[in-house]
Amino acid sequence: MRKLKEFIVEKLIFICGLASIFFVVLIFLFLLKEGLAVFKTVSPFNFLFGKSWYPISEPPQLGILPLILGSLLITLGAAIISIPIGVGCAIYIAEIAPLKIKETLKAGIELLAAIPSVVLGFIGMITLVPLVKSVFHLPTGLTALSGSIMLAFMAMPTIVSIAEDALYSVPKTYKEGALALGATQWQTIWRVMLPAASSGILAAIMLGIGRVIGETMAVMMITGNAAVIPHSILAPVRTLTATIAAEMGEAVVGSEHYFALFAIGIVLFAISFAINVTADLFLHKRE
Amino acid sequence: MFRKWLLVLIAVMFVTSAFASKDKNSIQVKGSDTMVNLGQAWAEKYMEKNTGDFVAVTGGGSGTGLSSLISGSCDIAMSSRNIKEKEIGLAKQKGINPNEIKVALDGLAVVVNPGNPISKLTLAQLADIFTGRVTNWNEIGGKDEKIVILSREVNSGTHVYFKEHVLRKNDPNSKEEFTPRALMLSSSQAIADEVAGNPAAIGYYGMGYISKKQKPVNIAKDEKSEYEAPSIENVINGKYPISRPLFLYSNGTPEGLVKKFVDFTLSKEGQDIVLATDFVPVNK
Numbered sequence: 001m002r003k004l005k006e007f008i009v010e011k012l013i014f015i016c017g018l019a020s021i022f023f024v025v026l027i028f029l030f031l032l033k034e035g036l037a038v039f040k041t042v043s044p045f046n047f048l049f050g051k052s053w054y055p056i057s058e059p060p061q062l063g064i065l066p067l068i069l070g071s072l073l074i075t076l077g078a079a080i081i082s083i084p085i086g087v088g089c090a091i092y093i094a095e096i097a098p099l100k101i102k103e104t105l106k107a108g109i110e111l112l113a114a115i116p117s118v119v120l121g122f123i124g125m126i127t128l129v130p131l132v133k134s135v136f137h138l139p140t141g142l143t144a145l146s147g148s149i150m151l152a153f154m155a156m157p158t159i160v161s162i163a164e165d166a167l168y169s170v171p172k173t174y175k176e177g178a179l180a181l182g183a184t185q186w187q188t189i190w191r192v193m194l195p196a197a198s199s200g201i202l203a204a205i206m207l208g209i210g211r212v213i214g215e216t217m218a219v220m221m222i223t224g225n226a227a228v229i230p231h232s233i234l235a236p237v238r239t240l241t242a243t244i245a246a247e248m249g250e251a252v253v254g255s256e257h258y259f260a261l262f263a264i265g266i267v268l269f270a271i272s273f274a275i276n277v278t279a280d281l282f283l284h285k286r287e
Numbered sequence: 288m289f290r291k292w293l294l295v296l297i298a299v300m301f302v303t304s305a306f307a308s309k310d311k312n313s314i315q316v317k318g319s320d321t322m323v324n325l326g327q328a329w330a331e332k333y334m335e336k337n338t339g340d341f342v343a344v345t346g347g348g349s350g351t352g353l354s355s356l357i358s359g360s361c362d363i364a365m366s367s368r369n370i371k372e373k374e375i376g377l378a379k380q381k382g383i384n385p386n387e388i389k390v391a392l393d394g395l396a397v398v399v400n401p402g403n404p405i406s407k408l409t410l411a412q413l414a415d416i417f418t419g420r421v422t423n424w425n426e427i428g429g430k431d432e433k434i435v436i437l438s439r440e441v442n443s444g445t446h447v448y449f450k451e452h453v454l455r456k457n458d459p460n461s462k463e464e465f466t467p468r469a470l471m472l473s474s475s476q477a478i479a480d481e482v483a484g485n486p487a488a489i490g491y492y493g494m495g496y497i498s499k500k501q502k503p504v505n506i507a508k509d510e511k512s513e514y515e516a517p518s519i520e521n522v523i524n525g526k527y528p529i530s531r532p533l534f535l536y537s538n539g540t541p542e543g544l545v546k547k548f549v550d551f552t553l554s555k556e557g558q559d560i561v562l563a564t565d566f567v568p569v570n571k
Contacts (some may be wrong), residue, residue: 139469140435140481140488142470212534221477223441224470225473226468228467245334247440251350
């Protein structure tokens with residue numbers, strides 16, 4: 001009887017496990033089926049490297065290079081801002097902070113992760129956008145920089161909690177050994193702890209970046225959405241995600257525009273998948 | 288994140304198609320975001336007068352409404368543009384016969400910041416600005432400042448109308464496009480807010496969104512014509528050059544509940560609601 005129960009539970013859990021993979025595969029197949037149809041009208045090269053995005057014109061111009069560059073620019077900006085702060089914060093929490101501050105900081109970071117992105121976007125639109133405009137004397141504050149700063153806030157919780165975890169799991173003997181050899185605390189952190197935790201920290205960074213590149217709502221609200229190849233971080237950009245979100249409502253099902261949006265979905269899927277795999281590789285290297 | 292988003296999208300598609308109601312006492316009205324407030328105001332008043340009847344109004348965009356009409360999942364489509372040949376063809380294939388009813392007019396206002404000295408423009412100047420041929424306000428008599436162009440997203444009937452009638456001057460062979468530098472904002476309110484806070488910005492939207500924080504520009508058809516303000520009188524008498532009709536589309540000649548509702552929108556009471564929601568009535 002007990003064995004039978006065991007058996008049933010085991011199988012049920014097994015099915016649950018399979019279900020998640022099953023859904024991912026289904027979604028991927030659906031994306032492929034809808035997205036690849038666009039290549040009947042535009043060649044993959046012209047799609048990825050075309051410079052004009054005019055999806056509702058006759059004939060439509062479906063070049064997503066400005067969108068790809070927009071996404072990458074914002075991600076790069078967010079990475080430059082969030083990595084030093086995030087890793088620094090993780091070091092402080094894991095190595096330096098007294099227990100009480102540590103608990104408070106951790107709770108605060110979890111709270112930051114809990115803020116919905118549309119709320120962050122809204123706050124950014126009201127506070128950050130006018131600030132960026134006046135500080136840099138720009139014609140408009142709806143720029144890639146505003147998006148990068150807001151997204152840095154979104155990437156930080158991921159980076160801090162995983163990097164802190166990586167530092168925490170470095171064996172205590174490493175630290176004790178270094179200190180016993182007469183190294184200062186900073187030398188211990190910089191020369192011993194960071195290298196020992198490096199693969200985990202890299203994984204943290206990759207996962208943070210993965211979050212940034214897939215973010216939609218906040219960037220749509222504060223980056224201006226102009227589909228032009230960005231020449232500076234102080235110019236408006238349009239991202240891949242914002243394009244899908246903004247245009248899906250009106251795209252006629254079965255039109256080139258509709259297929260093109262799904263093809264953008266494939267590009268995003270590929271980027272996001274590559275980032276996650278890289279992060280995974282780093283994580284496993286650590287073990 | 289975007290994978291989650293896709294899932295939601297797929298779920299929404301299923302739910303909306305499952306809710307396509309065929310109930311005798313209720314009708315589905317769907318389409319243009321510009322008209323959604325108007326549609327809801329009509330539905331409320333109509334249901335107040337005809338208890339027992341149910342009218343559901345949802346937005347999504349003119350194209351969404353028309354494609355729902357074609358697929359049979361709504362009874363009336365609201366649209367801020369004419370139905371396209373392509374859409375009529377699709378409808379005929381499915382045995383649907385789109386019937387156009389003009390229910391209101393909407394003036395498109397071009398707005399700038401109140402601090403901007405520019406107060407009148409010709410259609411040709413507007414086209415130059417929005418296609419990116421003119422990039423500085425001093426080229427058209429303003430301050431030495433870069434023009435910040437604000438546009439609606441491509442899913443908006445307003446975007447399409449402005450492109451076809453201002454940028455392309457009603458020429459179907461024209462290839463004019465919004466400059467890629469134009470900022471694409473997701474709502475008329477977002478454009479209103481940006482214009483209110485940015486002295487170099489120019490944007491466009493339905494007359495209803497004009498407030499004291501923006502300055503509507505007077506528009507002339509060409510240099511020889513009078514510059515006209517976007518006001519209800521000027522739209523009715525046809526002097527204001529950028530106004531557009533708003534439509535309801537039904538399947539065939541309206542019958543039963545659909546006819547009752549359409550007749551209500553065209554009645555004195557229905558047209559008063561048009562005026563109250565900042566559009567321009569067609570029947571006085």
